[in-house]
Amino acid sequence: MPSKSIFYCLITAIILKNFNYPNKNNMQESVKEALSAWSTLLNNKIQINPELKSCIAVKKSVIATLFPASVKDIIECVKIADTYKIPIYTVSTGHNWGYGSSLPVEENCIILNLSNMNKIISFDAKTGVITIEPGVTQHQLATFLDKHQHPYLIPVTGAGPDCSIVGNAIERGYGITPYADHFASVLSLEAILADGSLYQSMLSKLGSQNIDTLHKWGMGPYLDGLFTQGNLGIVTQMSIALAPTPSSVKAFFFSVKKADDLEEIVICIQRIIKELNGVLGSINVMNQHRVLSMTEPYPDADQLINGLISTAAITKMARKRQVFPWTCVGALYGNKAVVNAAQKEIKKILGWKAKRLIFFTPKTVSRINSITQSTPFIKYNMIGETVTTLHKTMQLFAGRPSEIALPLAYWLTNNQPPQGTAMRPDQDDCGLIWYSPLVPMQAEKVTEFTTMVTSICIKHQIEPLITLTSFSDRSFDSTIPILFKKDDPDAVLRAHACYEELFETGKKLGFLPYRLSIHSMSKLDKYAAIPDLLKCIKKAIDPNNILAPGRYLPK
CATH class of the missing domain: 3.40.462.10 (FAD-linked oxidases, C-terminal domain)
Structure with missing residues (x-):
């Protein structure tokens, strides 16, 4: 086995081959020292120069992926990053299909993957309030609730069982069950700032963590929202209200x-x-x-x-x-x-x-599904397939994690993994970019929107697949999957051109995304959409721009 010095020389050689720094000598030493410090801290739970994939057909140069297992690990990782001026980009599980997966917005980042932080810290069976770490998935939460027979619904999404509960809430995602607005059900959170300090709410700092997890708005200015769709801190735990079954x-x-x-x-x-x-x-x-x-x-x-x-x-x-x-x-x-x-x-x-x-009702569909699954001549015909799809849909409505929406990413290629194998659209080279605009719940505006999407998709040879999900009685969120074959360069160009035209035309008509993928963050800078207050906050608490540069803020 090579010595540590030889090992890190090899690492540095790999990195410098792939990255172009202004001062290679200084950066070479900084990267070498930082990687050594991270590796020692995390007991070698680190991947050097990882080949990360995404569904959106965008490539980014990544120095390494770190896998911390505790808040203490994160604090030290951040301090090392700040010392050596190496940016870090945090993901919960990295399964952000169609928005960038584990890839950062900017080049030459360290990925901080929190999937090993998967503890369920506490649960109040009477109120349904659960406090969890970012690595807790829909499936893990379902297993926990089932094991202890707690009658609460999982805040499911179409992203699938292996996706992070916290990650979706941070992106201000939503579902179709009660408490559909997932950030609205977030009652409190804790986060690490760029200097390694811990953010807690006023109520928590006053010594009442119990009431802090029961009342969303806390005391004084509401700050928890600053840690969603942004780059001001790293959320390490979150208390969420679950809907009762x-x-x-x-x-x-x-x-x-x-x-x-x-x-x-x-x-x-x-x-x-x-x-x-x-x-x-x-x-x-x-x-x-x-x-x-x-x-x-x-x-x-x-x-x-x-x-x-x-x-x-x-x-x-x-x-x-x-x-x-x-x-x-x-x-x-x-x-x-x-x-x-x-x-x-x-x-x-x-x-x-x-x-x-x-x-x-889910029970009715479950009984029908049991009959069709046990009857071979029905199981494999159109009736059986329809009932199976209905059964999976009903699981989602009943607050049970399901992969019902994931096969969409494989539709063009028909190369869906064998039954029983987990679906990983990015690893399986599926081409998918989500365009997710907000649409007023006004009849004529809905017609205008659907006409726009259909015409632009057809223009770029993209199948026009449209879903409108009610956010309230005032607006829909529409999810438009731009499907394409990643191994076809022309198809990749058409997909990105389709997204570009949908965004620009939608902007003119008043349809704007509720969230952005990593490749579209630059739109905010292009249109000077970032409030000066937000820039001032970022500069004050992260002067070295260490945390997720470019994410909802210019580099």
């Missing part, structure tokens, strides 16, 4: 027979949300293309025209699956009497405008 869950599905009826349905959805607030989760509105991407394999080349599924093929697929231009799904939560009353109200509000309005 209701005695009754009932999902509903309905279709819009004619594309022109979408505006009337938007008005109905807005009324449903207003009148059933507290009983209703989010409502998803999906176009025909999006539903077919969940139920049908991508067609062969002979069914494509100009690189897209032909109209004839779409019509044939839709007729086979009985998929109308728009499909809407949602769920009701509460006791049986409340849910049944809400069901009647939905029927009344939708009236003749909705086609095939049906309601299911």
